[in-house]
Amino acid sequence: MTITAFPTEAVARAPRTFMQEVIEDTPGGNPRLEMCIQCGTCGGSCPSGPDMDYSPRRIFAMIEAGMREEVLRANTFWYCVSCYLCMVRCPQEVRITDIMYTLKRKAIREGYYRDSSASDAPDFSETFVDAVMKYGRSFELGLATRYHLRHHPLDAIKLAAGMGLNMLRRGRMDLTPRRINNLDQLHAIMDKAKEISQAERAQIGGGA
Amino acid sequence: MSEERVGVYVCHCGSNIASVVNVEDVAVWAKEELADQGVVVARDYKFMCSSLGQELIQDDIKEHGLTRVVVAACSPHLHEKTFRTACNRAGLNPFLCEMVSVREQVSWVHTDKELATNKAKAMIAGGVERVVHHQPLEPLHVPINPATLVVGGGIAGIQAALEIADSGFPVYLVEREPTIGGHMAQFDKTFPTLDCAACILTPKMVDAGAHPNITLLTWSEVERVDGFVGNFTVTVRKKARYVREDVCTGCGICIEKCPVKVLDQNFEAGLGYRKAVYRPFPQAVPKYPVIDTENCTYFKRGKCKACQIFCPTQPNSIDFEQKDQFIQIQVGNIILATGYDLFDPRRIPQYGYGRLANVFTSLEFERLCNAAGPTNGDIVLRDGVTKPKSVGIIHCVGSRDRRYNNYCSGICCMQSLKFAHLVKERTGADVYNFYIDMRTAYKDYDEFYQKVLEEGVHFVRGRVAEVTDAARKPGEEGKLIIQVEDTFIGKQRRIPVDMVILSAALQPRADANEVAQKFGIACSTKGWFIEKHPKLDPVATMTEGIYVAGCAQGPKDIPSTVAQGAAAAARVLGRIQMQELALEPIRASVIEEKCSGCRICNDMCPFNAIIFHEDRMVTEINPALCQGCGTCVAACPSNAITGTQFSTEQIMAQIEGLLMFNVEGELIREMAYA
C-alpha cells in the first residue's frame, strides 16, 4: 500500500515571493509586512519622507506586487534615518525600520544600490564598517576623509578645512584610530559570522 | 459484549461523503466487526436526513428493538436535532442517538479514499463505544416570570423597554445616570437623514417615563443578580438623589439658585458647565434633579442649603438625609443595553488632544454644534468666538489600530461625513477628511457621501501621522498642521487648519468585565458582550434569559441599535408567551456519597451553579444554573461529579473506539497492554 503524504514539502519548495523573502530575511520574528493596509502612517510620519523616491507605504505595495528591481533601486531605505517613528505609530505593528535594514542588505548584496539616487549611503556604511572591522572601534577622521574623498572630493577639502578642523581644534576628533586589544578574537568572530551568513544564503537563496 | 442493541446508519450525502468514503464497505464492516460492541443493524443510505432516511431508522428501532442509534453523516450542528427527533418519534429517548461527522471531518477534508474510509470506521467505532454509555435524558422545565429587566436607558434600552411594555408586560428600566437618553441625547443631528437627535429621541423618552408598564429606576445600578432564566432576583441600588421624587415638581428653581458651577464632564463632554444640583439637560426624564455631593457646598462644608431654602414644594423636596436604597425585583428575563465609552484620544499624544487647544473630540464637536450646547450651536474655536476657516477631520482615531482597538468602530466614517457637512453648512470653512478607507455601507449612507463630495469637502486618503503646532513654513504659523501621506499621490503633505476633530473610537464600557461577571455572561477580552451566535443568534447570550442590545455588544449606529433593542424585546416576548422553558439536559451533578467536600470545584463555575453545604460538607450543583460546560466534572479529583451526555465513561469509551485502528487501518486494540 502506498501512503500519500500530505504535500507540505511541495509547498515549502515553491520559490519564495519577494514578499516572503523580505519577511523571512528580517530578524527578530515576523515583521508583519503582509499586514500592511496602506494607510500611509509611515509615509506621513517619516522625517525624510519628502525626499524619498517612494514612501515606505508605496515600497510595501511594490514588494507585494513583486517589483523587486524597482524596490531595490529606490532610495527610500537609504534615506531611512532609523528613528522608529513609523514603527511605533503603525496601526498594524509592521516592523518597518527592521524591514528597511533588510532592503538595505539586499540592495548592497545585489548591487542595485548603485542605481539609487542615494548611492553614497551604502559606501558610507561600508566605510564605517571597514574601520570597525579593522580597529574594533569607529574612526571618525578616517571615515570622513576616506568617504568624502571618494564621493565629495570638494567637500572633503571643505570638511578638512571647516568642520574637521573645528572638531580637531575642540579636541573632539582623534588623529589616529583607537584599537581594541583582542582584535584577533573580533576577527575570528566576524569571519565566522560571515561564513554563517553565506551558508544561510546558499541554503535559502538570495537572502539575509 | 454490550447488552445494548445499536443501529449504525451511514449517509452518502449524495456523493458528498460517498465519493471519498466507501460507505457500503463501512456499513458492512460495522455490522460484522462491531457486533461485539452491540451493533445489530448497519445500513448505508443516500440521504439519511430525508424523510425516507429517517423512517428507515424509525422502522429499525421498532423492528429490531434498537436501544441506541449512531448516525454517521454531517456535523451534529446541522442534523443532530433531526435524528434525535426521529428517534423520539419511534419511542427512543432522543439522547440515545449519537452523530458522527464523516462529512465535515472526513470526506470534505481528506482525499485519500482508503485512509478516509479507515478514519470513518474508527470514528463510527468511537461513536458506538460511546453511545452504549448514553443515558436517557429529559429536558428541564422552568416557569418564566413575565417581568423583564432592561439595564441601560440609552436608545437601545428605551426601544426594548417600550416594545415589551406596549405588549402589556412589566419592565424595570435601570439607568445609572440621572436621566435616560444615553449618548444619543448628546448628539445634534443624526446621519444620514440629518434628523435632529433630540426631536426623535425625546418623545420616546417621555413615553418610557410615563408608561404604566415601565418602572423607571434612574440614578440606579444593578448590585447583584441571583437565580436563573425565568426566575432572576435582581438587587438594584437606587442611589440617593437628595431630591424627593414623590414631591418634586421638577420646577428647576433649586438649579437656578444653586451657587456652584461645575464643569460637566459627562453630558457636555467637558465643554460646558452645570450646577451642583442639576438635571443633565432640560428634557431629562425623569425631571427630578440630583445633587452632586462631591461639589455641593452643603455636603462639603455643611453650609448653603440654597436649594432647600428656595424649594417651593410642601413638604420640601430637598432631603439631605436621603440614603441609598436597595430594591429587590423579580424578573424572568434581562436585556443588557449598557452602551459604550468614547476612546480617550489623549492616549495618542501625536494628535495633540489636551495640549493643542483647537483639537476636539467627536463628542465635544457634537456639543459644539448642538443648539442646546454650550455655544448654542456656534461652531467656534476653543476661544469661544473665532469661526474656523479650515477644519480637518481625522477618522479612525483609536480604531483599526492594534495598539488601541484593532476593530473598525463602524460609525466614524458616517459621523465624520456628518461633521464635514455641518461645518460646511454653518461656517463655509474648508473641510478636509482624512481617512484610511471610506466605509459607507447600508441604506442611504453612500448617497450621503456623494452629497458631501458635492459640497466640496476635501478628502485625503491617508491616516494622519501627527497634528502639530511646530510650524516650518510661513503659512503654517499659528495653525494646526496636519501631517499625512496623501496615499493617492504618494507624497507627504502638511495641511494647516484652524480646527481638528478627532473621530474617536467607540470602546466597551470601562467596567464591562465586571458587569458581564455580575450577570454571568461572556465578554470578549476587549469588553464587548458576546452573543450566542454572531450571525444566527445575535441578541441572545450563552446565559439563558439574558440578552444584549446596542453598543454593549459591539460598535454600531443608531438604526442597528434600535433594531437590536427591538429584536431583544421580541426574543423576550417570545419567552414570556411560552410561560415555561425547556432546557437542554446537558448538566453536571454531584454524586453525594462520593463527594468528600474537598471544595476543589467550588470556584469552577462562573454561573454560580455550585453550592457548598457547610452542614453536610458536600457540594451540590443547581441544575437550572448549570450550563453544562463540564469544567467542574474535569476538576473533581474524586470523580464525584458527573456530566450528562459528556460523562467520563462516554469519553473514555469513545477514545477506545477511535483508537481501534491506526491510520492505515491495522487493529491496534490488541497491541495495547491490559
Added chain:
Amino acid sequence: MSDKPKLAMYWASSCGGCEIATLNIHEHILDVDAVFDIAFFPCIADFKIKDVQGYPDGYIDVCLFNGAIRTSENEEMAHLLRQKSKVLVAFGSCAYEGCIPALSNLTTREATLNTVYLDNPTIDNPNRIFPQPVTEVPEGTLFLPVFYHTVKSLDQVVKVDYTIPGCPPEPHQIWAVLQAVVTALTQGVPLPPSGVVGASNVAVCEECPRQRNVKKIKRFYRPYEVVPDPDICLLEQGLMCLGIATRGGCGALCPQVGMGCRGCYGAVPGVEDQGAKMVTAIASVMDVGKPGELDEVKLEQEIEAIFDTIPDPAGTFYRFSMAHSILRRTRVNGYDRG
C-alpha cells in the same frame, strides 16, 4: 497440623512495614494465632519455598501478599502463592499499586542499578561489579533473580481477590478485615465481593478535621518553608496535600499532624489515575489568569512560574500509584526527562 485455616504472609519488593503494621494489631494477634495456622510467613517463622511448593493447590486459605513485583523472583512467588491460596490479598500500597518501589519506573533499570551499585557516594565498587542473573563459577552456575525494567503491581501478574491499601495499611483496618475473614471462615458467612477492603470509599478530605474554604492557591511551599495554620486546609495554605484525590480510611492521620497527605491509599474508587486527578484538581484552583487580565504570553509565564513551585510533579502526584497509573512508567530512550 491442625485443621485450623491456613494463613500466609509474604513480602515481595517491600520495606517490611506491612508486617510491622500487621503485628501492630496488638493483642488481636493472639486471636489471629488462635484462629489460624501459619502456613508461610518468612518475617516471623522459618519456611522454605519448597515447603510451599509441597502444599496442595488452594491449601492456604488466606495469603496476605505485600510488596511490588520488581524481580523475577517476586513474580514467581506471586504465581506460586496464587496457585496455593484460596484467597490472595494484595496487602498494602506496594502490592496494590507499586508504591515507592515503583517510583523507579520514572527512570530506567540501568540508572537504578547504577545508583545502587556505582554512583552513591558511599559505594566502593572499583571493579564495577553488577549482580548478574547467571554466573558461572568453578563450583557450578549461580542464579540471581532478574531485575525488571518496570515495577508492577500484584494484580498485573496474577488475579487478586482483595486489596488492602495503605503504606502501610492502618492496623485497625487490618484487624477489621481479618475479623471479617475469621467470621466468614468460622461461621460460614460468605466473603464480601472482591475488591478493595479496609478503606473508605470517599477521599481523605471527608475524614480531615481541617476547615476548608473555596480554594484559590497562589503558589506552593515546601513543608520546611512555612508553619501551617493548625486549623485550615493545608492545600489552601500552599502545602501539597493529596487528600483530595486519595481514598480515605486512614483517618486523615498526616493532615492532622500538619503534613499533607502523601496519597498512600491510592485513587478514590472510580478513578483510574490518581496523578491525573491531582494535575487537574491542582491546576483548576491555581489563582492566576482571569479573562482580560494578561496577554497570552505573559499569562503562560505566570502560570509556569507558579508550577515551578511544584518540583517533581510526577513523583509527587504518582508517589504511590505509579505502577497502577495509566502510563505506568517513563519512556526508555524517550525525551530528556528534565
Added chain:
Amino acid sequence: MAEKQFEPLIIGFTCNWCSYRAADLAGMSRAKYPPNIRLIRLMCSGRMDPEFALKALRSGADGVIITGCHPGECHYLEQNYKALRRYLLLRRTLKQFGIEPERVRLIWASAAEGARLAQELTKAVEEIRALGPLSWHNVVAADGDRPLELQHLEEVAA
C-alpha cells in the same frame, strides 16, 4: 516503492462552540488536512480531563491535541483558562514520563478559523510524525525479561 513513512495517530479534543465549529468550517471550505487526526467533541475545553490525554496516549495515540476558544472568548466565560492551566501542568508531568511536549498541544481556534485550524492540525501531524511513533504498549512491555523458569528458583533454594 518508496519506504512507507510513519503515520502518526492523533486524538483531538474540541470545544463544541469554537474548535468543533472550526472543524465544521474547515470541512465546508474544503480545507485539507491529513486523516491522522480523530476528533472528540466536548462542550468546552474546560471539560478536558488530563486522564483523557493519558488514556489516548496509552491506547495507541502518538499525540493529543486540545483545542479551545481563544482566551477571553470562552462561551462559558473563562473555562479555557482552566484548560490552559491543566494543560501546562499536564505537559510538565508528561515530560517526566519521557513524552515530548510537542506530542500534547493546545491550539486556540475560534469558530471562524477553519482554515487556520486545518493548518495547525497539519503542522501538528508533521511535527509529531517527525518525533516518530510513541507506541506506549512497547514502552511498558519494554522489559524484555521474561520470568525465569521455576526450576532456577528451586536450585537457588536448594
Added chain:
Amino acid sequence: MKYTYYPGCSLEKNASAYHDSTMAVAAPLGMTFQEVEDWNCCGAVEMMAIDKMQAYALISRNLALAAAQTPPGQRMVAPCSACFLNLSKCDAHLTKDPSLAAKVNQALAAGGLHYTPGRVQTRHLLEAVVKDVGYAAVKAQVKRPLYGLKVAPYYGCLIVRPGFLEKFDDHEYPTSLDVLMRALGADVVDFPMKAHCCGGHMTQISEEVALGLIYRLLKNAADYGADVIATICPMCQLNLDAYQENVNKYFGTNFRIPILYFTQLMGLAFGMEPTRLGFGKEFIDAAPALNKIGVEPPERSKPERPSKDALPMPVMPEKE
C-alpha cells in the same frame, strides 16, 4: 548602585564632554561604573545594513564580554542612544529567536565566547538616573539651581523608540527629561519636536535632507524660547551643534542655541566646575546662555486668564 558601563566610540573623543560629565555626576548620585574591558563598536546604524549575522555578532561580543566580566543581575548602562538601542535590541532579538541566538553563539565560539540571551540588561543612562537614582535623589544634590535657564529637553529617537525591555517613556511625548530638568531648577519650555529625529547619519549621506531635519528642531526650540537644548545622545549633540552654522547658512537663520548633555546641566546644578564637565568643547558657545542662570527662582508668570467666552480645555492627567 553598581553598573556595567558601555561608553561607546563617541564618548572616547567626540563626546568626551558627555563621558566626563557622566563620571562627575555619578559619584554624588551613588552610581559606580565598571567599564566592559576591551569592548568594541556596536556597529551604530551601519552594520545592520551590511550583514545581519555580523551585526548581531558584533554587538553580542560586547554582551558576552559584559556577561563574563560582571556578576549576574548587574545592569549595563549606555549613555549613547544608538549603543543603547543596539545592545537592548540585540538581546531582545536573540531571546525571541533561538535559532538566531544559536548562530550568533556559533560565531562567538570562534572567539571563545558565549552569550546566554537575557543575561545582560541594558539601560540608557537617563533611564538609570530616572528609575534607579530617582528625581528626589537628584534634587537633593542640587546646590546651584539652574534658575531662569530655559531648557528644551531633547530626547531624540532611540531611547523612546521602539523600546525593547520595557517602555521607558512615551514614544511620542516623553516627559522624564522634562521632570529631571525641572528638578535641577531649570525652566523647561514646551518642545513639541522633542522626540523627532536629528537626522542621524543623514549629514553624511544627504546634507540637504539632514539640514532640513536639524532646522526643524532648532526652529521649534527657538520658537518656544529655549536658551539651551539638553541632549542625551552624542549623535544628536553632534548634529545639532556642529551643523548649526550650516543650518544658518542654508536657511538664512541665526540660531545660536548651545546643545548640552543633560549630565553637564546636572553637574552645573550640583555646583561643579564647568571644566570638569567638558564645557568648552561645544561648537556653539554655552557661556552666554549659562550667564542667564539666576540666583533666585524666577517669578512664575501667572497663566493667562482665559476670556469669559473661552471653552474649557480638556483636563490632562497630573504630571510628575
